[in-house]
Each structure stands twice: as structure tokens, then as C-alpha cells.
Amino acid sequence: MRRQRKKIVNRKNYILYIGIVLSAVIVLVTIFAPFLAPCDPTKMELSQKFIAPCREFIFGTDHLGRDIFSRVIEGSRVSLSVAATVVFFSAALGVSLGMISGYMGGTADMLIMRVVDVLLAFPTIIFALALSTMMGTGQTNLIVAITCIQWTRYARIARGEALMLKHAEYVEAARSIGNSTVQILGKYIFPNVISKIIILASLDIGTIILYCASLSFLGLGAQPPSPDWGVMISEGKDYMQYAPWMALFPGLAIAFCALAFNMLGDGLRDLLDPRLKEVVRTD
Known part of the structure; x- marks a missing residue:
């Protein structure tokens, strides 16, 4: 049993360490x-x-003579900044509404969760595609479109935690000594939510990079000559027969980012989720 437990723990640490290193590189x-x-x-x-691809141009050049290696590196700034912005606003909006919904209950809970249910009925990429089409192209509209659907994931997690904690003894004690709803949510409920939000946020970064690249590939995100990875793949698809490197290296960059942040999220989940720790102790 001890050997099995040690193998489980080592595997979790192994995934987390690799995720941290790869994410740090990005x-x-x-x-x-x-x-x-x-x-x-x-x-x-x-x-x-x-x-x-050669010694002078590591990833080769595109149809306009631009260095693809430089564009892939610069594209990391575009993709990661958009993903971080979407995660920040989605988490801020979703956690706030989710905690209010779970703690207040009643009409507020019903209204917020019905909105969440309606939005979750649509696949994220389809909803973002439709919204981006209505609002127009550009990174700002892309951020708004993905945020409008992505916050629901954070809201459901925050609501679940608030529902479990609002009748806890220390929350009841805080309420009895006169703490306001805002103080209870900020001091006693939010600290118990933040670990799960960090896990979800780290997992979401890779997913959102994929969403952004997909929408940019369709012409709804960043626009040329921006070195966005989705734009680069879109430009390279017409030259796949005799210049496959134009789409290959941006695609590999997207895959690398998705893998890195997914491993980071999996490792953090194994480390911070108390339910998984209980499973290890039981075994």
C-alpha cells in the first residue's frame, strides 16, 4: 500500500513539475x-x-518573406495576453456572481443559474463564433466573446462552494457578530474558493489559446499582419504543398502551450484538491 501511495504522489509531482517548467518557458x-x-x-x-528552414531562418520564411521564427515568438505575446485577459475577467465575473448566487439563494440564485444554464447549452466555440460574427473582428471583440461564455464555469464552481460553506459554523459565527454579506463573502468564503479557481484558470489558459487561434483562423480575431498563431496557420494553409512549415510551426506552438498549461492544471488539481488527497490517504 505504501509503495502504491508513493507511486501516486510521485506521479502527481512529476506532472506538476513538468507543467511548471514548460509554463515558465512560455x-x-x-x-x-x-x-x-x-x-x-x-x-x-x-x-x-x-x-x-535553414541556419539563417530556423523556421523558414512565409509568402511575404517574413521570418516565421520571429513571428511565432512574437505571437506568444498575442496569444498569452489574450488568454490571460479572458481568464482574469471570466474568473472575476464568474466567482463574484457564483458566490452571490450560492450565498444569497432565492431569486438571485434562480436568475443567475438560469442564465448559466442557458449559456452552457451552447458549445463554447460555437457561441463565441456567433458573438464574434455579430460584434465584428478584432482582439477586443474576441476577448469579450469568449468571456461572455467562459465565466459560467467559474460561477458554477463558486456557487457550489458557497452553498456548502454558508451554513458552516465559522460563517454562522461571523454573521452573528454583525459581519455584512460582502465581508463574509470576501473573508470567509472566497479563500475557500480560490484554490479551485486557480486550478480551473490554469487549465483554461491552454483551452482559450485554442479558441483564440480557431477564431483568428476564421478571420474573427487578430487581423494580418499581426503575428497571431491562428492567422499564421490561416495564411499557411494555402501553401501546404510546397511550404508546409508556414502552418506547421504555429500549430506546434499552440499544441505546446495547450500541453504545458494542461499539465500545470492537472498537477495543481492533484496537489490542491483535498478530495484527491483523501483518496491517497485511504489507499
């Missing part, structure tokens, strides 16, 4: 992108178009 590349990119990602040199 963040560092994003921060130092202007120094790591060897060329201007938007500079066009038609005399150097369709150059295959």
Missing part, C-alpha cells in the same frame, strides 16, 4: 520576445519568400 519567451526574435516579425522581404 512565460519567459513571452516576456523577452522582443529580445529573442532575430528579425522584425512584420518586416517583408519578397526576395526571401518561401525559404525552407
Whole structure:
């Protein structure tokens, strides 16, 4: 039993450590992108178009002679900043409404959760696609479109925690000594919600990068000449026969980010989720 428990714990730590390292690499590349990119990602040199990967151009060049390596690195700033912005606003809105819904109950709970149920009836990417089409192209509209559906995930988690905690002894004690609803939510319920929100946020970053790339691929997100990964894949799809590297390397960058943040989220869930710790102790 002890050997089995040790294997489970080591496996969880292994996933978490790899996720931390890979995510740290992505963040560092994003921060130092202007120094790591060897060329201007938007500079066009038609005399150097369709150059295959070589020593001078590691990832080759595109149909306008732009260095793909520089564009992939600069694209990390675009993708990660959009994903972080969506996660921040989704978490802030979802946690606030979810805690109010679970703690207050009654009409507030019914109204908020009916809205959540209606939004969750639509696949996220389809809803974001429809909303982006109505609002128009651009990164700001893309952020708004994804946030309008993504906050529901955070709301359901926060509501569940608030429902379990609102009758806890320490919450009842805080209420009896005159703490307001805002104080109880901020001091006693939110600290118990934050660990699960961190887990969900880390898992969502990779997913949102995929959503953003998909919408940009369809022309609803960032617009050329922005070095967005979705835009790069969209431009490269027309040259797959004789310049496959144009779409290959942005696609690999998206896959790498999704893998890194999913591993980070899985590792954090195994570390912070008390229910999984109980399973390990029981075994």
C-alpha cells in the first residue's frame, strides 16, 4: 500500500513539475520576445519568400518573406495576453456572481443559474463564433466573446462552494457578530474558493489559446499582419504543398502551450484538491 501511495504522489509531482517548467518557458519567451526574435516579425522581404528552414531562418520564411521564427515568438505575446485577459475577467465575473448566487439563494440564485444554464447549452466555440460574427473582428471583440461564455464555469464552481460553506459554523459565527454579506463573502468564503479557481484558470489558459487561434483562423480575431498563431496557420494553409512549415510551426506552438498549461492544471488539481488527497490517504 505504501509503495502504491508513493507511486501516486510521485506521479502527481512529476506532472506538476513538468507543467511548471514548460509554463515558465512560455512565460519567459513571452516576456523577452522582443529580445529573442532575430528579425522584425512584420518586416517583408519578397526576395526571401518561401525559404525552407535553414541556419539563417530556423523556421523558414512565409509568402511575404517574413521570418516565421520571429513571428511565432512574437505571437506568444498575442496569444498569452489574450488568454490571460479572458481568464482574469471570466474568473472575476464568474466567482463574484457564483458566490452571490450560492450565498444569497432565492431569486438571485434562480436568475443567475438560469442564465448559466442557458449559456452552457451552447458549445463554447460555437457561441463565441456567433458573438464574434455579430460584434465584428478584432482582439477586443474576441476577448469579450469568449468571456461572455467562459465565466459560467467559474460561477458554477463558486456557487457550489458557497452553498456548502454558508451554513458552516465559522460563517454562522461571523454573521452573528454583525459581519455584512460582502465581508463574509470576501473573508470567509472566497479563500475557500480560490484554490479551485486557480486550478480551473490554469487549465483554461491552454483551452482559450485554442479558441483564440480557431477564431483568428476564421478571420474573427487578430487581423494580418499581426503575428497571431491562428492567422499564421490561416495564411499557411494555402501553401501546404510546397511550404508546409508556414502552418506547421504555429500549430506546434499552440499544441505546446495547450500541453504545458494542461499539465500545470492537472498537477495543481492533484496537489490542491483535498478530495484527491483523501483518496491517497485511504489507499
